[in-house]
Amino acid sequence: MQAETQKQRGGFLHNDNVVGYLFAAPFIISFLCLTLIPMAMSLYYSFCNYKIAALPEWIGLQNYANLMKDATFRNSLLVTIQYVIIGVPLKLVFALLVAMLLTRPTKLQGFYRAVYYIPSLIGGSVAVALVWKQLFGSRGPVVSLIKTLGVPNFNFFGSTTWAFLPLVLCNAWQFGSSMLIFASGLKQIPKDYYEAAEIDGAGAVKRFFKITLPILSPIILFNLIMQLISGFMTFTQAQIITDGGPNYATNYIALNIFKEGFSYQHMGYACAQSWVMLLIMAAVTGIIFKTSSHWTFYES
Amino acid sequence: MKKTIIALLLVAAMLCAMPAFAEKAEGWNNVNAEGYQFPDYSGKTLSLMWWGSDTRARMTEEVIHLWEEKTGATVEFEYYDGGTYWTQFQAKMAANDLPDVFQMGNNWLTYYDTIEPLNAWIEDGTIDTTAISEAMLATTINQANGDVTGMSNGTNARCFAYNPAIFDEAGVPYPTDNWTWDDFAAAARKIHETTGNPAITTLEYNSLAFSTVTQWKEGYNFYAMDGSDFAFNGDTEPLAYIFELLTTLQQEGVIADYGIQNEIGQNIEADWIAFGDAAMVMLSSNQFQALSNVAAESGITLELATIxxxxxxxxSGMVVRSSQEMSMWKGSEDKDMAANFLNFFVNSIEANRILNCERGVSINSDVLAALKADTExxxxxxxKVYTIIDLIGSMPDAANSSPAxxxxxxxxxxVLKKTYFQGLAEGKFASAQEAADKFWAEAQEIWAKF
Structure with missing residues (x-):
């Protein structure tokens, strides 16, 4: 009798689904409040003339129509794509290189991995951006070096051609998470493959291209997609270091959206830009997924 | 018994009528009055936010502690450099979580919805204005509806600071009170030749373009004084003139490139002039104190000049304006406390002896007299700041009002700076005149969006 009431009372909580939802609740709630609802709102605002602290006014497709003829927005798209095309491969190559160095068995392997991961931990922080601003600034060590090499009046951040480079390098420097994923992938490659290849007379370069790269390709795909997405969203460095300049050379799309929304008070227009950016990112990711079957290799 | 009841009723009636008799005398909340009793705010918290240099932060914190001591309140404060401040402000505005009191610029029209007009507290004397002239009070009033948008922290004017030692070294004469852009270009070129460095590393491009319009011809202006419209008549010649002048000088290396200017940003204490590398800087007169403090560490004495x-x-194209104001947030939970803080901040001689006009020349005549009388x-x-403000204030075309x-x-x-000044430097326009015309067309398009 007693056991039965207990079962009735606790019945609800003993249901497997309830427990599952309960444990997932923190994620579900934050996903709803911080992602889904804001996204739905931004979609609505993208069809409105809206500024913070005022009521949105429905204007239909006007924002999107304006985007089509906005030269600054077009330029933002171009420089963002340039940033992604140069920055992402650079970061991945760097991460793979360091990961390979770190798979060599040494006593300090764990220590090195931790050290190389640190830049990623401090991530896109303002402090890092400020350090890079000093490092590559007009009076920083890098520019001084270039000047002594015989290029007078050189200044990264004063040049529309070169301003992007320190930003790309800063991003590449934070290769830690890609490196860790590569390192774990490298560990999965059976040693016998290399031994067999070596016996057949394959050199190190051939072993890398014929064994390492193909087996690692699914991991490369994963890293590529993750980095592409984060590349499209780059913001902090451009805002802190160059403020999008000079002449919009580093006015990446996330920064442009921020300016439109917060500085110029065109929040609805900024929302429309975000949606265009989302569609572009989705398209690029989709294309890569579609074509990946041609260049990724799954052992099974 | 009946008499007692009547007597009690009469007393009660008298008590009720008391407030009517006890109307406060003018100047009742004068913090400088002898024996002034500060209100007791023990256990209450006031939040405050401002932008500015480290020098300003140090002084403001000291004043905050003084007020905390006197009233028992706790003040939660935060401060940023001029650029970051507005980002923070907008984020807080979006979250509807602004501080009770915040620093506001002449761009108050943009943030009008967040500001509580101070008229009620000025009328009832909580914010004591007996030592503030009408003209000074007007610098923060919305001319369209009479709302007092905040209490001005003081007046300032845009001007130039220069290092006479570098002028001497290059053998060029010091700026005069009415020096011209040609004088400037000649001096800057000679200085650049002598030192090998840019002669100037910070210029406020937009305000220079607008003031060139004012300088061009009597009656010319870019914006209307009440901020309701353009005053510009479409004669883009003055804009082309300043585009051409500044861009040419920059291409020669006489003016620092945009990278260097952006590195310095709004942090006046990082300007090259503070370290003896640049000869001039464009600034707001109230920034001169902070800049001079840093320059003094390198043994550099700076002077002020007109634009x-x-x-x-x-x-002259120059104007004395409210440098910035302290405004009250519409959503503040204790507006009387905020008003009392404003009263203290603007009017207290003790507080302003610490602040020492770093935010601008005080609008309170008692405060200003006390500061000027103290040689320390x-x-x-x-x-030098008082002198230049007096000079600019005395110029025939410098109205002492606040262009919103x-x-x-x-x-x-x-857009003026990034698309047109920087675009011209990058060769994106055939001529300065083309850039000027396109800018005016785009400015009108932008205006139409608001």
Missing amino acids: PRVHADGQ LTNEVTA EPAANEEISD
């Missing part, structure tokens, strides 16, 4: 003009005998506070540096910056100004100014 160059187009014609030596023409318009009015040192060489502050005396229209909401579109932020975008128009940004």
Whole structure:
């Protein structure tokens, strides 16, 4: 009798689904409040003339129509794509290189991995951006070096051609998470493959291209997609270091959206830009997924 | 018994009528009055936010502690550099979580919805204005409806600071009160030749473009004084003139490139002039104190000069304005406390002996007199600021009013600098005149969006 009431009372909580939802609740709630609802709102605002602290006014497709003829927005798209095309491969190559160095068995392997991961931990922080601003600034060590090499009046951040480079390098420097994923992938490659290849007379370069790269390709795909997405969203460095300049050379799309929304008070227009950016990112990711079957290799 | 009841009723009636008799005397909340009793705010918290240099932060914190001591309140404060401040402000505005009191610029029209007009507290004397002239109070009043948008922290004017030692070294004469852009260009070129460095590393491009319009001809202006419209008539010649002048100088290396200017940003204490590398800087007069403090560490003494003009005998294009104000948030939970803090911050001689006009020349005549009388506070540096403000205030075309910056100004100014000044430097326009014409067309388009 007693056991039965207990079962009735606790019945609800003993249901497997309830427990599952309960444990997932923190994620579900934050996903709803911080992602889904804001996204739905931004979609609505993208069809409105809206500024913070005022009521949105429905204007239909006007924002999107304006985007089509906005030269600054077009330029933002171009420089963002340039940033992604140069920055992402650079970061991945760097991460793979360091990961390979770190798979060599040494006593300090764990220590090195931790050290190389640190830049990623401090991530896109303002402090890092400020350090890079000093490092590559007009009076920083890098520019001084270039000047002594015989290029007078050189200044990264004063040049529309070169301003992007320190930003790309800063991003590449934070290769830690890609490196860790590569390192774990490298560990999965059976040693016998290399031994067999070596016996057949394959050199190190051939072993890398014929064994390492193909087996690692699914991991490369994963890293590529993750980095592409984060590349499209780059913001902090451009805002802190160059403020999008000079002449919009580093006015990446996330920064442009921020300016439109917060500085110029065109929040609805900024929302429309975000949606265009989302569609572009989705398209690029989709294309890569579609074509990946041609260049990724799954052992099974 | 009946008599007692009547007597009690009469007493009660009298008590009820008391407030009517006890109307407060003018100046009742004068913090400088002898024996002034500060209100007791024990256990209450006031939040406060401002932008500015480290020097300002140090002084403001000291004043905050003074007020905390006197009233028992706790003040939660935060401060940023001029650029970051607005980002923070907008984020807080979006979250509807602004501090009770915040610093506001002449761009108050953009943030009008967040500001509680101070008229009620000025009328009932909580914010004591007996030592503030009408003209000074007017610098923060919305001319369209009479709302007092905040209490001015003081007046300032845009001007130039220069290092006379570098002028001597290059053998060029010091700026005069009516020096022209041609004088400026000649001096800057000679200085660049001598030192090998840019002669100037910070210029406010948008305000220079607008003041060139004012200087061009009597009656010319870019914005209307109440911020409701353009005053510009479409004669883009003055804009082309300043585009051409500044861009040419920059291409010669006489003016620092945009990278260097952006590195310095709004942090005046990082300007090259503070370290003896640049000869000039464009700044707001109230920034001179902070800049001089840093320069003094390298043994550099700086002087103030006017902004160059187009014609030596023409318009100055300069104006004395409210440098910035302290405004009250509409959503503040204890507005009386906020008003009392404003009263203390603007009017207290004790507080302003610490602040020492770093935010601008005090609008309270008692405060200003007390500071000027004190030789320790009015040192060489502050005396130079008082002199230049007096000089600019005495110029025939410098009205002592506050041109409200229209909401579109932020975008128009940004586009002016980044698309047109920087675009011209990159060769994206065939001529300065083309850039000027296209800018005016785009400025009108931007205006139409608001």
